[in-house]
Amino acid sequence: MPTNLDLQTRANDAYMKLYPHKHIAIGRGNGVYLYDMDGKEYLDCAGGIAVTALGHNHPAFNKAITEQLERGFTMCIGSIATEPKVKAAELLLAHCCAEKIFFCNSGAEAVEGSLKLARTWAHQNKSEEAKEFIVFGSSFHGRTYGAVSATEKSRHQPQFAPYLPGFHFATYNDLDSVKALITDKICAIMVEPVQGEGGLTAGTPEFFKGLRDLCDDNNILLISDEIQSGMGRMGKLMAHAHFDYEPDITCLAKGLGGGFPVGAFMAKEKIADAFNAGDHGSTYAGNPLATNVAYHVVSEIVRPEFLKRVREASLYFRERLGALHNETGNAIKAVKGEGLMIGIDTKYQIKELLHELLEAGLMATQAGKNTLRLTPPLIISNEEIDKAVAVISDVLKNNKNLIKYEG
Ligand SMILES: Cc1ncc(COP(=O)(O)O)c(C=O)c1O
Numbered sequence: 001m002p003t004n005l006d007l008q009t010r011a012n013d014a015y016m017k018l019y020p021h022k023h024i025a026i027g028r029g030n031g032v033y034l035y036d037m038d039g040k041e042y043l044d045c046a047g048g049i050a051v052t053a054l055g056h057n058h059p060a061f062n063k064a065i066t067e068q069l070e071r072g073f074t075m076c077i078g079s080i081a082t083e084p085k086v087k088a089a090e091l092l093l094a095h096c097c098a099e100k101i102f103f104c105n106s107g108a109e110a111v112e113g114s115l116k117l118a119r120t121w122a123h124q125n126k127s128e129e130a131k132e133f134i135v136f137g138s139s140f141h142g143r144t145y146g147a148v149s150a151t152e153k154s155r156h157q158p159q160f161a162p163y164l165p166g167f168h169f170a171t172y173n174d175l176d177s178v179k180a181l182i183t184d185k186i187c188a189i190m191v192e193p194v195q196g197e198g199g200l201t202a203g204t205p206e207f208f209k210g211l212r213d214l215c216d217d218n219n220i221l222l223i224s225d226e227i228q229s230g231m232g233r234m235g236k237l238m239a240h241a242h243f244d245y246e247p248d249i250t251c252l253a254k255g256l257g258g259g260f261p262v263g264a265f266m267a268k269e270k271i272a273d274a275f276n277a278g279d280h281g282s283t284y285a286g287n288p289l290a291t292n293v294a295y296h297v298v299s300e301i302v303r304p305e306f307l308k309r310v311r312e313a314s315l316y317f318r319e320r321l322g323a324l325h326n327e328t329g330n331a332i333k334a335v336k337g338e339g340l341m342i343g344i345d346t347k348y349q350i351k352e353l354l355h356e357l358l359e360a361g362l363m364a365t366q367a368g369k370n371t372l373r374l375t376p377p378l379i380i381s382n383e384e385i386d387k388a389v390a391v392i393s394d395v396l397k398n399n400k401n402l403i404k405y406e407g
Pocket residue numbers: 049106107108109111140141142143192196197225226227228229253254
């Protein structure tokens with residue numbers, strides 16, 4: 001069996017250098033734990049960045065894959081119905097304010113499809129000029145061209161220019177800044193219920209209500225990008241249900257497959273009907289393996305006891321982190337986010353903090369400029385939360401390698 005060092009070295013030789021170098025290689029997982037090639041255990045509070053909703057090695061996830069393999073087919077052309085895809089579609093639509101769905105393979109594809117649907121709808125229902133979008137500062141919508149054009153940070157990478165024209169950036173949680181950008185050319189506003197990559201800022205209920213009203217008053221569609229915040233992470237299946245607003249189009253991915261690549265966008269029928277056969281599609285979209293996994297993962301998450309437990313876990317985690325503020329000599333400046341999408345601003349630089357947490361056996365990620373992000377599997381127990389909090393507390397109190405953040 002290769003060691004951490006073997007695999008790291010080979011990875012460095014083979015991979016494009018698009019991700020910062022890590023000093024571990026993962027060999028297996030179970031529940032909320034991952035194990036590296038040298039056998040060290042990590043409490044996984046990254047969850048593949050809000051992906052592994054059911055944790056690792058979950059029976060429902062494993063069953064979904066083996067069950068479909070036993071049926072002997074993993075691909076089918078998009079025009080032919082399969083039971084897993086129909087069941088996954090019906091289940092998701094039963095829990096969303098939408099009547100139609102398109103499955104895809106990733107979050108960025110869900111965003112691209114939504115942008116295309118919004119323009120198609122506006123072309124037919126508004127005007128041929130209504131092709132523009134309002135999006136938000138500190139947003140993140142993915143890495144394909146439409147998605148990066150809607151992502152503020154990515155637009156500062158001049159080597160990728162030219163971006164798609166027609167994306168206007170308002171300030172998150174600031175309705176006046178949105179109002180100021182509304183013209184007859186706007187077809188949709190796209191918003192994240194909680195800004196994930198941007199630093200774990202949650203939208204306020206007033207903000208979402210205001211966006212809905214602005215959209216209704218100006219014949220504009222509201223797109224909810226809940227790729228990171230959806231699929232139970234807020235304690236409700238849909239993030240927009242948690243914040244109590246009704247989008248016209250909802251984008252999903254990440255937790256939808258619990259680790260298997262699958263995404264989707266859903267829309268109200270009167271909007272989805274703007275699409276005609278051939279307007280959109282993808283070879284792998286909605287394949288039986290991916291949709292069988294989505295069906296079983298969502299069936300698990302949508303159980304009332306499961307969602308109740310997510311709400312309890314979120315409250316417990318936040319309570320415990322809140323208590324750390326004094327305990328760590330004010331090393332924690334703020335605990336942010338919503339549900340099990342937790343952001344912690346500390347007085348230390350994130351790079352060293354993440355490294356030291358990993359050394360201490362806790363896996364987490366960075367969001368925004370300097371926010372520590374915890375997006376654990378939704379199955380995390382109170383005991384595991386205690387363990388995560390103990391590691392964070394110990395590193396913040398005792399670690400000499402942390403560097404003060406001056407931002
Ligand atoms: C809110 C949001 N939208 C879109 C995406 C893009 O998803 P993917 O990486 O699956 O393309 C992400 C990924 O982090 C995301 O958090």
